[in-house]
Amino acid sequence: MGCKSAMKTGLLCSQWGVLVVLLSLWLPQSFSQQTTSPPPQQKNKLKFRLAGYPRKHNEGRIEVFYNEEWGTICDDDFSTENAHVLCRHLGFISATGWTHSAKYGKGTGKIWLDNVQCRGSEKSITDCKSQGWGNSDCTHDEDAGVVCKDERLPGFVESNVIEQVEENRVEEMRLRPVVSSAKKRMPITEGIVEVKYKDSWAQICDDGWTPKNSHVICGMFGFPQERKANKNFYKRIKKRAAKAKAKIIGSVNRLFAERQQNIYRLHSVACTGNEVHLAVCPLQFYEANATRACEGGMPAVVSCVPGPQFSLGNGQKKKTKSTFRVRLKGGAKIGEGRVEVLKDNEWGTVCDDRWNLLSASVVCRELGFGSAKEALTGARMGQGMGPVHMNEVQCSGQEKSIWNCPYKNVTSEDCQHVEDASVKCNTPYMGYKNSVRIVGGRTTYEGRVEFKKGSKWGIICSEGWTTKEAMVVCRQLGLGYSLHAITETWYWDGSNVTEMVMSGVKCTGNEMSLSYCQHHGSNINCKKTGTRFAAGVICSETASDLILNAPLVQQTVYIEDRPLHMLYCAAEENCLSSSAAKANWPYGHRRLLRFSSQIHNIGRADFRPKAGRHSWLWHECHGHYHSMDIFTHYDILTLNGSKVAEGHKASFCLEDVECQEGIAKRYECANFGEQGITVGCWDLYRHDIDCQWIDITDIKPGNYIFQVVINPNFEVAESDFTNNAMKCNCKYDGHRIWFHNCHIGDAFSEEAEKRFEQYPGQNNKIS
Numbered sequence: 001m002g003c004k005s006a007m008k009t010g011l012l013c014s015q016w017g018v019l020v021v022l023l024s025l026w027l028p029q030s031f032s033q034q035t036t037s038p039p040p041q042q043k044n045k046l047k048f049r050l051a052g053y054p055r056k057h058n059e060g061r062i063e064v065f066y067n068e069e070w071g072t073i074c075d076d077d078f079s080t081e082n083a084h085v086l087c088r089h090l091g092f093i094s095a096t097g098w099t100h101s102a103k104y105g106k107g108t109g110k111i112w113l114d115n116v117q118c119r120g121s122e123k124s125i126t127d128c129k130s131q132g133w134g135n136s137d138c139t140h141d142e143d144a145g146v147v148c149k150d151e152r153l154p155g156f157v158e159s160n161v162i163e164q165v166e167e168n169r170v171e172e173m174r175l176r177p178v179v180s181s182a183k184k185r186m187p188i189t190e191g192i193v194e195v196k197y198k199d200s201w202a203q204i205c206d207d208g209w210t211p212k213n214s215h216v217i218c219g220m221f222g223f224p225q226e227r228k229a230n231k232n233f234y235k236r237i238k239k240r241a242a243k244a245k246a247k248i249i250g251s252v253n254r255l256f257a258e259r260q261q262n263i264y265r266l267h268s269v270a271c272t273g274n275e276v277h278l279a280v281c282p283l284q285f286y287e288a289n290a291t292r293a294c295e296g297g298m299p300a301v302v303s304c305v306p307g308p309q310f311s312l313g314n315g316q317k318k319k320t321k322s323t324f325r326v327r328l329k330g331g332a333k334i335g336e337g338r339v340e341v342l343k344d345n346e347w348g349t350v351c352d353d354r355w356n357l358l359s360a361s362v363v364c365r366e367l368g369f370g371s372a373k374e375a376l377t378g379a380r381m382g383q384g385m386g387p388v389h390m391n392e393v394q395c396s397g398q399e400k401s402i403w404n405c406p407y408k409n410v411t412s413e414d415c416q417h418v419e420d421a422s423v424k425c426n427t428p429y430m431g432y433k434n435s436v437r438i439v440g441g442r443t444t445y446e447g448r449v450e451f452k453k454g455s456k457w458g459i460i461c462s463e464g465w466t467t468k469e470a471m472v473v474c475r476q477l478g479l480g481y482s483l484h485a486i487t488e489t490w491y492w493d494g495s496n497v498t499e500m501v502m503s504g505v506k507c508t509g510n511e512m513s514l515s516y517c518q519h520h521g522s523n524i525n526c527k528k529t530g531t532r533f534a535a536g537v538i539c540s541e542t543a544s545d546l547i548l549n550a551p552l553v554q555q556t557v558y559i560e561d562r563p564l565h566m567l568y569c570a571a572e573e574n575c576l577s578s579s580a581a582k583a584n585w586p587y588g589h590r591r592l593l594r595f596s597s598q599i600h601n602i603g604r605a606d607f608r609p610k611a612g613r614h615s616w617l618w619h620e621c622h623g624h625y626h627s628m629d630i631f632t633h634y635d636i637l638t639l640n641g642s643k644v645a646e647g648h649k650a651s652f653c654l655e656d657v658e659c660q661e662g663i664a665k666r667y668e669c670a671n672f673g674e675q676g677i678t679v680g681c682w683d684l685y686r687h688d689i690d691c692q693w694i695d696i697t698d699i700k701p702g703n704y705i706f707q708v709v710i711n712p713n714f715e716v717a718e719s720d721f722t723n724n725a726m727k728c729n730c731k732y733d734g735h736r737i738w739f740h741n742c743h744i745g746d747a748f749s750e751e752a753e754k755r756f757e758q759y760p761g762q763n764n765k766i767s
Contacts, residue, residue, distance in 0.1 A: 046126070048089045052104025052145065057380075059147040061104040062086050064112050064125070066133060071110030074138035075100035081120035083146040085128060092148035099145035106140035114138055150541075152374050152424075154220070154277050170266070170279040172196035175221055175302065178234075187310055187428035190229060190303040193217055195265050195278075202265035205294035206301070212273035213281070214302045219361065219371030220277055222335070222428035223304035234301055264293040269300075274397030276357050276371040307368020309334070310428050326363055326402055328423065330382040330545060330603070330719045332480040334512060335369045335425035338381040341389050341402065345752035348387035350402075351415035352377035359395040359405060360423040366401050370426030381422035382719060383602040383680075385547050386747055388415045417602075418660070432476045432513045438537060440492030445479055446538040448489040448531075451502050451514060458501025459534035460514075461526035462487035467714040468509035469517065470537040476513050479539035482717050484610070486536030498531050500524055505535075509714075509721065543719040545603030546677070546710045547744060548726040553708070554742040556596040556687050559696075559735075561589045569621035575647060575691035579698055592693040593737065597632065597685040599710060601677040603719050606666065608676040609654060610715045624653060627675045633712045634694045636730065637705040639757065644704065647694040656681040701734040705757070722746045729756065 049070075050060030063070050073086075083095030114136035118128035154171055177191040194201040214226035264286055271281035286293050327347070328337030339350045339360075360372035388410045395405035408414075434452070441447030450457050470482035486492075503526040507517035526533075565586035570576055576590055583590075601607050609616075609627035616625040631654070634647035655673075656665035659681035667676040677683050685692050694706075706728040711718065718724070725745035731738045741756055748756065 046089075046124075048086065050090065050146070051107065055104050057378075058092060058150045059099075059104075059145065061102070061107055061143050061145045063107060066110075066112050069110055071112035072107035072140065072143040073116060074111050074114040074136050075142045075144040076138060077115045077117055078144045079118070081118045082116050082125075082128065082144075083148075084120040085118045085122050085125055086146050087148035088153065089125065090146075090148060091153050093151045093153055094149045095146055096149050097147040099147065100142070102141050102143040102145075104143075104145045107143045108140070110134060111136040111138050111140065111143075154279065154373070170195050170277075170283075173217075173220065173278065174201065175217075175304075176201070186430045187222070187306055189223065189306055189428075191301065192299045193302050194299075197263070197265050200263070202263040203294075203299035204269060205264050205267040205297045206299065207267060207294060207297040209269065209300050210271070213269050213271045213278075213300070214304075215273045216271045216275045216278060216281060216371070217302045218304035219365065220426055221304060222307075222310075222370040222426045224307050224365040224368055224370065225305040227303050227305050229301045229303035231301065234298065262294075262299055264299075267294060274358060274361075276361055276373070306428060309368050310430070324367060326366055328363075328367065329384070329723075330422070331424075332541065332543070332719065333427075333475060333478060335364065335367075335427040336381070336423060338379070338384055338420050338422045339363055339402075340384060342749055343387075343389045345749040346387060347747055347749075348389035349384035349417060350393060350421040351388050351391035351410055352419045352421040353415070354392045354394060355421040358397040359393045359402065360421075360425075361397060362395045362399050362405060363402050363423055364425035367425070370428075372423050373426055374424040376422040376424065377419070379418050379420040379422070381420075382545050382604050383417040384420050385417070385600070385602060385723075385744065388417065388420075391415055393421075430512070433478065436473060436476050436514055438473070438477065438539075439495045439497075440489070441536075441538075445540065446492075446536070448486075448492040448495075448534050448536045449473055450495065450497050453501040456499070456501065457495075457497050458499045459497060459531060460505060461500055461503035461524070461529070462489075462533050462535040463526055463528065464504065464506060465535040467717050469505050469507045469514070469535070470539075471509045471717065472507045472511045472514055472517060473537050474539035477539070480541040481539065481543035481719060482537055483540040483543075484538040484717075486538065488532060489534050489536035490532040492536055493531060500526060500529050500534070540605065540717070542604040543717050544601050544605050544607035544677070544679070545719045545723070546607055547600050547602055547723050548708055548710060549598035549600065549682070550726050550728075550742040550744055550747075552598045553595050553726065554728060554739045556594075557737065557739050558594055558687070559737055560592045560594055560693075562592050563589050570690050572621050573619065573691060575693070575695070577645060577695040577698060580695065590695050591697045591699075593636075593696045593706075594687040594693045596687040597692065597708065598682050599677065599685075600682040601679050603679060606676050606678050607654070607716060607718075613672070613674070624669070625672070627654060628715060630713060631711065633707075633709040635707045635709075636694060636696065636699060637707055639703065639705065645694050645696050645699055647691070654683055657684040658682055696732070699732060701732050704730040704732065706730040706739060727756070 047065035049063050049065075051063050052061035062073055064073065078098055078100065080095060080098060083098040087095040112133055113125070114131045116125070116128050116130045118125070122128050172195070174194050175188055175191040176194050177188050193204050195204065211226060211228075218224075218226045266283050266285060268284040269278070269281055270283070271278070275281050325342040327340050328335070329340055331337030340347045341350060355375050355377055357372050357375045360375035364370060364372045390407045391410045391414055393402060393405050393407040395402065399405050436452065437450050437457075438447030439450055449460050451460055465485050465487050467482050467485050470485035474480055474482045501524070502514070502519050503524045504520035505514065505517050506519070507514070511517050563586070564583060567576065567590060571580060580590060611627060616627050618625055630648050632648065635643050636645040637643055653669040654675040654677055655667045655669045656678050659665055659678065663678065663680040665681060666678045667674050669675060708726045710724045712724070714721065723744050723746055726742065727745060728742040729740040731740070
């Protein structure tokens with residue numbers, strides 16, 4: 001179970017457990033600690049790895065190192081339960097599937113296990129039933145593979161060879177508050193540190209406890225810094241508990257007191273402060289023959305400082321001015337994404353050479369999160385665009401900013417965007433999942449949305465329900481991105497909930513909970529109140545991310561005076577300005593601003609039109625289908641932001657024109673083929689095709705801003721909508737036009753963006 005899940009479990013347990021006698025929690029230890037001794041070291045330690053091709057980092061042929069030799073596992077009797085056990089061996093939290101018949105290629109050497117039958121809860125594959133080591137009647141054509149959930153167990157480092165887990169290992173932890181009022185506030189920032197031991201919780205002796213230990217604990221629970229806890233407060237409670245114990249009489253009370261004793265599991269914790277998990281720190285477990293544990297000490301107490309996004313405890317609707325020179329992009333959850341840094345007023349990426357948990361943790365803490373859960377390489381959160389600013393970052397873990405770490409400047413030969421580094425940070429448990437759920441779907445990733453208001457669950461009105469609102473639900477539930485926002489859910493009637501508790505929901509898409517979106521409050525106003533029209537979602541762990549090649553726009557722009565008799569089809573598709581309707585057709589001409597658009601998919605899923613082929617519209621004039629009514633908006637803006645000309649482009653043909661090396665094209669428009677843009681590929685709308693323009697016939701000479709927005713109506717889910725706009729400075733003298741400073745909308749610093757909007761001055765005249 002992950003650290004975040006562990007904290008959730010701990011907090012819920014602390015809420016359920018009503019403290020009958022608060023003082024009794026601090027009764028001193030008076031009995032010997034009975035723990036299980038660790039088993040003797042195995043002569044041949046098992047190792048596990050994923051192999052084969054083609055595969056992702058979290059899937060592959062499962063191979064086991066036994067008796068000094070690597071071998072495979074036969075797929076006879078293989079199951080998801082087997083895959084769960086093996087994925088945990090590999091450091092993943094669980095399995096999502098398994099494969100048979102050597103899908104990832106045939107292995108070599110021994111087939112170590114056959115007819116493996118696990119229940120799924122075993123600590124080791126050796127606890128599962130099988131034919132025994134080396135006993136198999138299989139060939140390598142039957143090699144089994146596993147597909148693991150892309151989330152690491154706490155304390156595991158990124159590695160493709162994982163040694164068998166020791167029994168004495170710290171995985172699940174919680175921070176338990178002792179003051180009842182603290183349990184109701186999220187996030188919980190102070191309490192007793194407890195580790196999961198067997199089916200209960202145990203404490204850590206605070207003898208020799210240092211701020212460095214607290215720093216590690218706070219990082220695990222999603223907090224960037226620790227602060228000094230008021231130990232005198234806890235000591236006073238302990239003394240009162242000791243006095244209360246002396247007054248307890250009767251066997252029932254004695255048994256109750258014994259159940260409330262502190263059970264110490266760890267002592268002599270000696271973290272350096274740079275560790276990402278307590279399991280990595282030097283520490284000692286109490287042995288079974290320990291006569292008295294933590295004598296003279298008390299349970300370790302930690303107090304943490306939340307980051308600015310969590311300090312308000314209200315989903316940080318309040319925005320603070322950003323001064324960070326680092327940011328995360330492309331992540332489905334808060335606290336994860338591709339690392340981007342600001343240099344010379346332009347955002348760029350970090351190359352993954354020598355990228356590790358120490359450097360990733362510096363980034364996470366700098367942004368107000370805890371330590372890093374994972375340091376990801378190979379553009380696992382999508383590829384960036386623009387410059388690569390850093391390479392071979394080598395942080396010690398003590399730095400306040402990634403800019404304080406040693407690094408190398410990057411040349412174009414050193415790194416490409418396929419090597420962009422990314423992170424997954426620990427974030428505080430906020431309890432957001434407790435107030436929303438989805439029910440009735442075929443999988444856990446889809447269903448009708450139900451919201452908890454007070455103690456009552458209810459449905460949500462689907463009027464105005466869009467991708468933005470659905471994005472918030474999927475993020476709140478930890479299910480990634482919204483693939484579709486559903487407005488009719490009669491086929492998902494999976495519960496008895498029929499009352500509508502929320503209407504008029506309107507989100508920006510960045511909120512962490514539906515509670516922080518605008519809505520009608522207690523005054524429900526919905527025209528269609530039946531359960532049939534309740535809001536629903538389909539979520540996905542991955543999403544596309546479209547981005548425009550800004551330099552190409554600047555290089556290809558020009559003006560054409562096109563005769564009206566050549567524009568009938570364009571007029572039919574509303575690609576001309578409104579004044580064209582009053583022109584003397586077919587005489588005269590329109591002045592068109594032409595340019596090329598090269599649209600890249602840098603996300604982690606293919607970009608597909610929302611509508612299926614059965615609902616595409618055929619346009620006879622141009623002789624093609626439109627899969628999206630509006631794919632891009634083209635605008636000419638004055639310096640104060642008002643539109644003076646606009647155009648749009650329907651997606652008449654979304655296809656893979658070119659792809660990066662090693663990526664095959666999947667979409668082609670010919671013969672009524674499937675439309676879309678594959679990850680790592682791009683579509684090209686050439687400057688010489690119809691509607692690839694803005695009609696500027698009515699524009700006066702002056703200085704303007706040219707803007708292109710992809711997927712403007714958010715019809716298709718993307719991992720990042722902030723990079724969908726591209727802007728250029730535009731200078732028009734009535735005969736010629738110049739573009740300058742073309743860039744993606746979020747590529748510049750705030751200061752540079754302000755300068756761009758003022759360029760080349762506040763007036764709108766050509767001198």
